[in-house]
Amino acid sequence: MDFIQPTSWADALAIKAGLPAAVPLAGGTDLMVEVNFDARRPEALLDLTRLAELAEWERSGDWLRLGAGVTYARLITELGGLLPGLAMASRTVGSPQIRNRGTVGGNLGTASPAGDSHPPLLAGGAVIEAESVRGRRMISATDFYTGVKANALAPDELIAAIHLPLPSGPEQFSKIGTRNAMVIAVAAFSVALHPDRKEVTTGIGSAAPTPRRAAAAETFLTAALDEDGLWGSREALPDPMCAEFARLVSAAAAPIDDVRGTAAYRLHSLAVLARRTLAWAWRDYQRGNSDRGRQR
Numbered sequence: 442m443d444f445i446q447p448t449s450w451a452d453a454l455a456i457k458a459g460l461p462a463a464v465p466l467a468g469g470t471d472l473m474v475e476v477n478f479d480a481r482r483p484e485a486l487l488d489l490t491r492l493a494e495l496a497e498w499e500r501s502g503d504w505l506r507l508g509a510g511v512t513y514a515r516l517i518t519e520l521g522g523l524l525p526g527l528a529m530a531s532r533t534v535g536s537p538q539i540r541n542r543g544t545v546g547g548n549l550g551t552a553s554p555a556g557d558s559h560p561p562l563l564a565g566g567a568v569i570e571a572e573s574v575r576g577r578r579m580i581s582a583t584d585f586y587t588g589v590k591a592n593a594l595a596p597d598e599l600i601a602a603i604h605l606p607l608p609s610g611p612e613q614f615s616k617i618g619t620r621n622a623m624v625i626a627v628a629a630f631s632v633a634l635h636p637d638r639k640e641v642t643t644g645i646g647s648a649a650p651t652p653r654r655a656a657a658a659e660t661f662l663t664a665a666l667d668e669d670g671l672w673g674s675r676e677a678l679p680d681p682m683c684a685e686f687a688r689l690v691s692a693a694a695a696p697i698d699d700v701r702g703t704a705a706y707r708l709h710s711l712a713v714l715a716r717r718t719l720a721w722a723w724r725d726y727q728r729g730n731s732d733r734g735r736q737r
């Protein structure tokens with residue numbers, strides 16, 4: 442197996458164009474497990490860890506550009522206030538060692554339905570910046586996941602960065618697993634409130650072949666909040682409204698039975714997660730002290 446270590450992004454793209462079978466290596470917390478267990482034997486590894494630009498993030502107006510190689514540990518310490526939903530999810534990833542190595546770019550590369558960054562990326566309206574020698578293209582998170590552990594990248598493309606609008610309101614994330622730490626999600630859910638445009642967005646993880654949004658739940662709650670004037674009054678959410686939101690989130694999932702849980706359990710837990718995260722987000726909104734990235 443060849444080990445190729447480019448020192449510039451342009452070189453990395455040129456190598457990937459010439460040898461599409463070269464598999465990019467970021468933190469290695471997914472890839473090296475597969476290689477070590479002989480589940481995968483790539484012709485070549487394309488090590489991206491020497492590319493300083495991949496590990497940078499920058500804010501530009503109301504958007505943040507997160508280099509694909511920014512680790513969870515840095516995301517938590519440096520961006521906890523600006524990207525609260527993604528930071529919450531990052532805190533639940535693996536162990537300190539995994540969070541020190543693992544990256545959001547790697548999570549997107551693997552595109553596991555259970556990857557923890559996906560629900561907040563979907564709810565947060567993330568756009569993935571993919572690049573090759575042919576040029577750059579922007580792929581919305583909604584279009585990025587194309588199947589079980591499959592994504593929209595072309596064979597010669599690399600993920601350069603993830604672009605996220607800074608939230609105008611509270612974001613919440615929760616996952617359920619067989620224990621509290623070092624656990625792959627049995628189900629996960631993110632919700633984001635957008636008071637600026639009076640909209641609610643969501644992301645479901647580990648409960649369908651791909652991470653996905655709960656479109657009907659978003660439409661329902663967005664309309665219900667508006668009709669009842671709740672964005673303005675910030676009054677308590679009516680129970681039937683929360684229950685219907687939870688039901689629609691669960692209905693948007695298409696889970697399977699597997700070693701981690703049954704489909705029925707996943708559907709039930711998703712409804713619980715949806716109701717809980719909505720309650721937390723609304724409480725933050727009522728208090729007016731949410732982690733509103735834009736105001737930081």
Ligand SMILES: Cc1cc2nc3c(=O)[nH]c(=O)nc-3n(C[C@H](O)[C@H](O)[C@H](O)COP(=O)(O)OP(=O)(O)OC[C@H]3O[C@@H](n4cnc5c(N)ncnc54)[C@H](O)[C@@H]3O)c2cc1C
Nearest residue numbers: 465467468469470471472534535544547548550556557600
């Ligand atoms: C013990 C343990 C616990 C874990 N716990 C969790 C958890 O709780 N939640 C969770 O979501 N995940 C978990 N994981 C999985 C893993 O840590 C994450 O998926 C992580 O985000 C992978 O990032 P990485 O940088 O290590 O990726 P790598 O392993 O380096 O790469 C992963 C995939 O992405 C591709 N890739 C990497 N960078 C790019 C790029 N720039 N462009 C294109 N493709 C790219 C690689 O080719 C590979 O296919 C765990 C793993 C281990 C070993």
